[in-house]
Amino acid sequence: MPAVEFRILAxxxxxxxxxxxxxxxxxxxxxxxxxxxxxxxxxxxxxPILDQLEFREALIEGEVKSAGYALNQLHAVAGxxxxxxxxxxxxxxxxxxxxxxxxxxxxGEHASNLGAHLAHAVAxxxxxxxxxxxxxxxxxxxxxxxxxxxxxxxxxxLSHALNTKAVAKRFSIEQGxxxxxxxxxxxxxxxxxxxxxxxxGRMIDLNNGRQEGPxxxxxxxxxxxxxxxxxxxxxxxxxxxxxxxxxRQGGIFSxxxxxxLVEVERRIASGDAKxxxxxxxxxxxxxxxxxxxATVLMGRVDAILFTGGMANSEKLVRQLQTAIEWIxxxxxxxxxxxxxALAGGxxxxxxxxxxxxxxxxxxxxxxxxxx
Numbered sequence: 001m002p003a004v005e006f007r008i009l010a011x012x013x014x015x016x017x018x019x020x021x022x023x024x025x026x027x028x029x030x031x032x033x034x035x036x037x038x039x040x041x042x043x044x045x046x047x048p049i050l051d052q053l054e055f056r057e058a059l060i061e062g063e064v065k066s067a068g069y070a071l072n073q074l075h076a077v078a079g080x081x082x083x084x085x086x087x088x089x090x091x092x093x094x095x096x097x098x099x100x101x102x103x104x105x106x107x108g109e110h111a112s113n114l115g116a117h118l119a120h121a122v123a124x125x126x127x128x129x130x131x132x133x134x135x136x137x138x139x140x141x142x143x144x145x146x147x148x149x150x151x152x153x154x155x156x157x158l159s160h161a162l163n164t165k166a167v168a169k170r171f172s173i174e175q176g177x178x179x180x181x182x183x184x185x186x187x188x189x190x191x192x193x194x195x196x197x198x199x200x201g202r203m204i205d206l207n208n209g210r211q212e213g214p215x216x217x218x219x220x221x222x223x224x225x226x227x228x229x230x231x232x233x234x235x236x237x238x239x240x241x242x243x244x245x246x247x248r249q250g251g252i253f254s255x256x257x258x259x260x261l262v263e264v265e266r267r268i269a270s271g272d273a274k275x276x277x278x279x280x281x282x283x284x285x286x287x288x289x290x291x292x293x294a295t296v297l298m299g300r301v302d303a304i305l306f307t308g309g310m311a312n313s314e315k316l317v318r319q320l321q322t323a324i325e326w327i328x329x330x331x332x333x334x335x336x337x338x339x340x341a342l343a344g345g346x347x348x349x350x351x352x353x354x355x356x357x358x359x360x361x362x363x364x365x366x367x368x369x370x371x
Contacts, residue, residue, distance in 0.1 A: 072126055306320070
């Protein structure tokens with residue numbers, strides 16, 4: 001614990017909510033989930049995600065003030081990193097190049113693209129620094145993981161890096177070991193599922209939750225390639241409709257018409273055989289992904305960590321654990337600690353434990369790694 005008390009505002013924008021927290025060093029003083037009902041968000045339908053900036057910024061500033069804080073009491077603001085170029089892991093100072101890239105959105109539109117802009121806007125008013133921590137584009141792939149099977153298509157490292165890295169480091173501290181000395185598989189069970197292999201303090205391989213790996217509540221995961229090509233060229237769908245079918249209307253929703261895992265479990269309990277089949281198939285695919293990454297670690301796995309919202313499902317965790325606990329001991333970290341991870345990244349910089357990275361100068365993806 002540092003001798004000086006630093007107060008950090010953490011901001012995590014999602015599609016239908018903006019989560020914020022004020023931390024005094026490692027202690028959360030205020031945590032809020034600002035929900036955005038459909039009727040509020042209707043005004044932004046079909047518009048670039050950054051059109052929501054002023055709307056969300058006003059809500060954040062109002063909530064911080066209503067909680068009894070003046071902006072000049074803050075020492076830093078940390079926002080969730082968005083879809084940026086491939087980056088090394090770490091805490092990045094928000095700069096103009098980063099903001100311009102997120103506005104142009106060459107890697108896609110996503111609610112997380114708002115994180116750096118919101119942090120920057122509040123930080124400017126307070127006269128302090130804004131940061132992002134371990135954005136979704138953290139790239140620590142070993143060279144072998146980059147090849148997809150076609151020279152035209154390199155695999156991308158896009159994952160729940162913020163929560164995944166934080167959970168891996170938390171587990172290592174609890175075990176009294178350095179994260180760099182662990183060989184871990186971290187399974188983020190959310191609306192998208194990402195499974196990552198960690199060795200030497202790096203995520204050396206993982207599945208891109210938007211287009212690879214197991215299906216989830218609304219994402220299709222990896223699909224038969226030629227069948228997908230035929231669908232795209234069938235003339236029945238636009239590119240936007242295909243994207244929706246794969247990333248928002250796939251997975252469990254595609255089969256059962258619901259994204260609510262609690263509802264699926266209720267149907268299973270009432271004897272619905274189709275719901276049981278789909279639920280079991282999702283677990284089957286997640287277990288298969290874990291098994292595949294165990295081979296990446298040469299079978300030497302210290303632990304498997306479950307995290308994310310779906311890790312709150314006792315039924316899912318129990319079945320999945322039965323399928324893979326022969327590989328390594330399983331440890332549970334249900335939910336997401338992304339606000340804590342954001343504040344922690346900024347705190348390490350404020351305390352001098354690690355330097356802030358500069359976007360555009362030290363952002364190259366890591367090359368030349370081996371397993």
